[in-house]
Amino acid sequence: MTASKGETLYFVYGPPGSGKSTLGRRLAGLLDLPFVDLDEQIQASAGMPIPAIFDREGERGFRQRERTALEAAVQSGRGVVSLGGGALLDPASRSLVESAGRVLCLRAERGVLFERLGQEAGTRPLLGEDAGWRERLDALLTVRAAHYHSFPLYLDTSSLNPEEAARQAQLKFGAWRVSGMGTAYDVRVVQGGLDDLGAMLRARGLEGPLALVSDSQVAPLYAERVEAALRGAGYAVQRVVIPAGEEHKTLETVSHLWEAFLAARLDRRSTVLALGGGVVGDLAGFAAAVYLRGVRWVALPTTLLAMADASLGGKTGADLPQGKNLIGAFHPPALVLSDPATLSTLPEAELRSGMAEVVKHGLLADAVLFARAEGGWEAMCADLDETVRRAMAVKIAFIQADPYEKNIRAALNLGHTVGHAVELALGYRLRHGEAVAIGLRVEAHLAENLGVAEAGLAGRIEACLRGLGLPTRIPENIDREVFLRALSVDKKNAAGQVRFALPERVGAYRVGVAVEMDFSALLAM
Incomplete structure (x- = not known):
């Protein structure tokens, strides 16, 4: 009943009127995932509207149906699920959901909730149909306040329109679907996501044998861990290590990769994995673009610079003596998985270097991110996970548009x-x-x-x-x-x-x- 935390189950929760169903439906569309409205599923299986279920079976009967529908949603293994406003009050249901995916709890000011619910209070059994529904909603929100605020991932929708709310949900989840270069691909930001890599590749139908390309600095830190995750999912994988450094971003290194791919017997169904910084991603992606006229590849950036910039957008290439990136191709990856936990081993000088791309993205299109950068080093490092997600969101918006x-x-x-x-x-x-x-x-x-x-x-x-x-x-x-x-x-x-x-x-x-x-x-x- 469990699924990868970085995979494909996203739950949207919160009080009545916070916008769960509207946001969930839009988010599912943005991520190209199935959408499940749990209340709609309950009504469909019962053959009656929710008020009728409460009338005939009481709240206890409704909660039993809700639990059954919740288990079915978890069993499906992928999608965006909008939950009812009390679906996770039961600790067992909350544990089930949090072990299967990620939960975003929506919030909104009470006045906003009253305004949104003004036309539909009668369809919500716990609020009732008479004029006292506002008092009942106010009491319900007071009783549940600590519960709703106990979810670490939250979004205030008070001042957001549905499209803005869905985009902000993507940012909170660190999940995007990028299109525009033929085949669309997923981008995910997941703490500890490298341990789920094998399952994530299987979920996307990516085949082996695999070539894991890394450099002499990153491979000793993460290659064995990644290989264990891949072999645990049944993949055969061949490690290919190249020298670290921009000076090795040459056609000679690309040629070495092609020879290694041949030795590993990679065919057109195979996948190349790029584990490292921008140089590794550019070279491995370019080698994949040309090998057998193009095989799939996956970006696994381990530097701030690569997460925020180089891993996104499908640009691959190598340098010539006359200049940078003069040889290359647009070849989008099949998946980009950024695991911010890898930044813990990044030398401080490299982390600072990556901040330049973050500043650029804030300057271009995210005033909040730029203001944080103006706050200095400690402000930027206080939540590197969010820094990565905000910077990536800016670049994704640009590459989606052009x-x-x-x-x-x-x-x-x-x-x-x-x-x-x-x-x-x-x-x-x-x-x-x-x-x-x-x-x-x-x-x-x-x-x-x-x-x-x-x-x-x-x-x-x-x-x-x-x-x-x-x-x-x-x-x-x-x-x-x-x-x-x-x-x-x-x-x-x-x-x-x-x-x-x-x-x-x-x-x-x-x-x-x-x-x-x-x-x-x-x-x-």
Whole structure:
């Protein structure tokens, strides 16, 4: 009767009028999962409306029917289930649900609940049909207040419309379904999710044999654990370890992966797993895109940078001596599973590096996330799970709207035009996120100089980045010629012009801004 906590059972609970059925139905649509309204199931099986069940069988009879319907929903193993307002009052029912999936408890201000229920109080037996239903609802909410507040995952729907509530539920659950590149794929954020990986692959029909690609830093930490989860689900898996570091993001490494896939006898039904940071994901995804003209792959990011950015959107590739990511393909994964527990072993410098992408996402489209970043290191680390989910939600929104980067998805390149040039010109001695941090400040100054950004934005961004321990200035020892040459061959250029994504203010940006200038001036910004 149990299911993976990171898998496919999502329960929506809360007091009458909080919006459980409406939210649940919309959430199921967003996740492409079956939807079950428990009260509707009870009515269908009983052949009568809920008030009639109460009249004939009393609340005890209704609760027995509710328990039977709940067990059936759990047994189904997947879907979004909207529960009645008292379905989890019984500790046994609550235990059943919490062992099978995840519960989101909705809340709303009492005045909002009264307003929502004004037209339907008569259909809710515990409220009654006479004018005293408000007093009864108020008493019921008082009695159940501690119960509803005991659920750690909650969402206040008071000021949210149904679509906003469903999107916020996705954020709370850390669950998305991404489409736009042909086959849609699931994105999940789950604490301890690596232990459920085998079951998650089986649920999605992914076949073996599997190749587990990792690097020399991550493999010793997590490869055995992942392999145990896979073998427990009946998979044969071959580990492939590559050297760690951006300097190894080359076609030579990709060729090594292809040879390893052949040795492991991977066929067109096989799946490649990428366990590690952005470099591992880019290389393994690209190798999978080309091997046998394309096999499926799964992203298992273990760094903040990869979780927030690199693992999402289907961009794969390798570097050339002339620049970053000049060879590659759009090849979306079959699944992205981010396990924030892996961040506990990430060196602090790498965690700080990943914060640059988080700041970028907040700057583009999440004022709450950017404000948290402005609060400094401790504020960002107070709830890394939520930081990851919020950052991922921003990128997912962009790639859903523009899968192949024809328009607004180019906003995600903010900080990267200069950042990539800095990386290359310093021989990759800076981490990617550190280079992006520099790029964010420089490009914000450029935006101010061009009249694109509001005055003071660059200073605000710089203060934010410094508060997170990130560099913001181009080092004086940079190779100027390599820097300028890298700008000229950046993959985002068009018609011989260098094009930038530039910020206007928090939550606003411009893409495809063609800039003609002496780019050596950027070195002094």
